[in-house]
Amino acid sequence: MLSTLAIAGYRSLRDLVVPTGRITVVTGANGSGKSNLYRALRLIAETARGGVVPALAREGGLQSVLWGGAENPSRGMRAGTAPIEGTTRHGPVALRLGFAGDDFGYSIDLGLPVPGNAGPTLFAHDPEVKREAIWSGPFLRAANTLVDRRGPLLRVREKRDWHVAAQHLDPFESLFTQVPPTAEITKLRETIRRWRFYDHFRADATAPARQAMPGSRTPVMHADGRDLAAAWRTIVEIGDAQALHAAVDDAFPGASVSIRVDAGRFTLLFDQHGLLRPLSAAELSDGTLRYLLWIAALLTPRPPPLIVLNEPETSLHPDLLPSLARLIRRAARSTQVWVVSHAPRLIAGLEEDEACIPVHLEKTLGETRVAGQGLLDAPAWHWPER
Numbered sequence: 001m002l003s004t005l006a007i008a009g010y011r012s013l014r015d016l017v018v019p020t021g022r023i024t025v026v027t028g029a030n031g032s033g034k035s036n037l038y039r040a041l042r043l044i045a046e047t048a049r050g051g052v053v054p055a056l057a058r059e060g061g062l063q064s065v066l067w068g069g070a071e072n073p074s075r076g077m078r079a080g081t082a083p084i085e086g087t088t089r090h091g092p093v094a095l096r097l098g099f100a101g102d103d104f105g106y107s108i109d110l111g112l113p114v115p116g117n118a119g120p121t122l123f124a125h126d127p128e129v130k131r132e133a134i135w136s137g138p139f140l141r142a143a144n145t146l147v148d149r150r151g152p153l154l155r156v157r158e159k160r161d162w163h164v165a166a167q168h169l170d171p172f173e174s175l176f177t178q179v180p181p182t183a184e185i186t187k188l189r190e191t192i193r194r195w196r197f198y199d200h201f202r203a204d205a206t207a208p209a210r211q212a213m214p215g216s217r218t219p220v221m222h223a224d225g226r227d228l229a230a231a232w233r234t235i236v237e238i239g240d241a242q243a244l245h246a247a248v249d250d251a252f253p254g255a256s257v258s259i260r261v262d263a264g265r266f267t268l269l270f271d272q273h274g275l276l277r278p279l280s281a282a283e284l285s286d287g288t289l290r291y292l293l294w295i296a297a298l299l300t301p302r303p304p305p306l307i308v309l310n311e312p313e314t315s316l317h318p319d320l321l322p323s324l325a326r327l328i329r330r331a332a333r334s335t336q337v338w339v340v341s342h343a344p345r346l347i348a349g350l351e352e353d354e355a356c357i358p359v360h361l362e363k364t365l366g367e368t369r370v371a372g373q374g375l376l377d378a379p380a381w382h383w384p385e386r
Helices: 034-047 052-058 075-079 183-193 228-238 241-251 286-298 318-331 344-351
Strands: 002-010 013-019 023-028 095-101 105-111 128-135 145-150 153-158 161-166 196-198 256-262 265-271 306-310 336-340 356-364 367-370
Touching (some): 002 034, 013 034, 013 356, 023 344, 034 052, 034 105, 034 183, 034 196, 034 306, 034 336, 128 183, 145 183, 196 286, 228 241, 228 256, 228 265, 228 286, 241 256, 241 286, 241 318, 265 286, 286 318, 318 344, 344 356
Parallel strands (some): 023 336, 023 356, 196 306
Antiparallel strands (some): 002 013, 095 105, 105 128, 128 145, 145 153, 153 161, 256 265, 356 367
8 A cells, every 4th residue: 555655846746745545535726736646646657557758748748747936945935025936956857756655665757868868869858767766665765775776777686785687778668667577576566557547437428338338257447437337247246246236225225227238238227216217328317327437446346456536526416425435435445545536525525534644735836735734744755866
């Protein structure tokens, strides 16, 4: 389980270190940086899949996502007694992403290439991996570092000694995709690859979840919900069918869901008291369909180490939010859950759980900060030096 998330130099996240729990609820006003924190967490996930540089390219490149304010805002700037102006840059251009968990911690430092070092290329603006590290414990120290990358050179600790595992790593890829895996690298890579992200489910007339689809056993529903019916039936057969039916009844008392198969194509049917026939997914309201998608996502028979939900309240009636909070709290028994939300009823329902850690974001001088977090309140964190 993640215990700390650290981001530096990404959009409004100049230098942010946040604690995390079994349930972490990220809140804040519009524009406070909730989406930036969500996207930064997705960037960390891309490192284990070899996609962090392409993901940055889709955002406009490293220069487009870097923190654009003063490197070290003065006390006067923060207090409003001094003009907002740039300061002399002392540190390198850097985007740093990292986390610490129960078993291992990981950080990656991305920067600009040195002009001329790469030779003739059309990719001169691609960011480079400057440093990477894997460690054990709550934060990085020399004594607990297990894997250390500096540019193209990578060293791995064996007991008390270090040995060089690679000397010519490509600068545009993480160590996860280039290095013969050690036990630590393998375990951490596979853990990150199993993280799941669910953003806004489509519920328009042509949404994949409304269509009859070919089905097979589906223990993990696709991020866009296209295989909702197959995922639902999979939970019935190999998951917790009782919890599935209870979740439906909690949100829609007296209702039930069944799956029809016609020539190998699966269709979800929703039966509610007073109806003469069940409704297919194509006939459901946006809110009802989205809630059924959340049930299938959260009651997966193969819970991941981490599941991240971005504004799950979208299109749901406020009366459904207490039920959604109970559903998320139940899912958190078997997986760590991050929720980004601005729905007070959902937030209140989640905060009833003693395992919930609320992270309320605010923005000062364009910088996202955790409200009320002083210098001594943030979790301990150290970035590896270049």
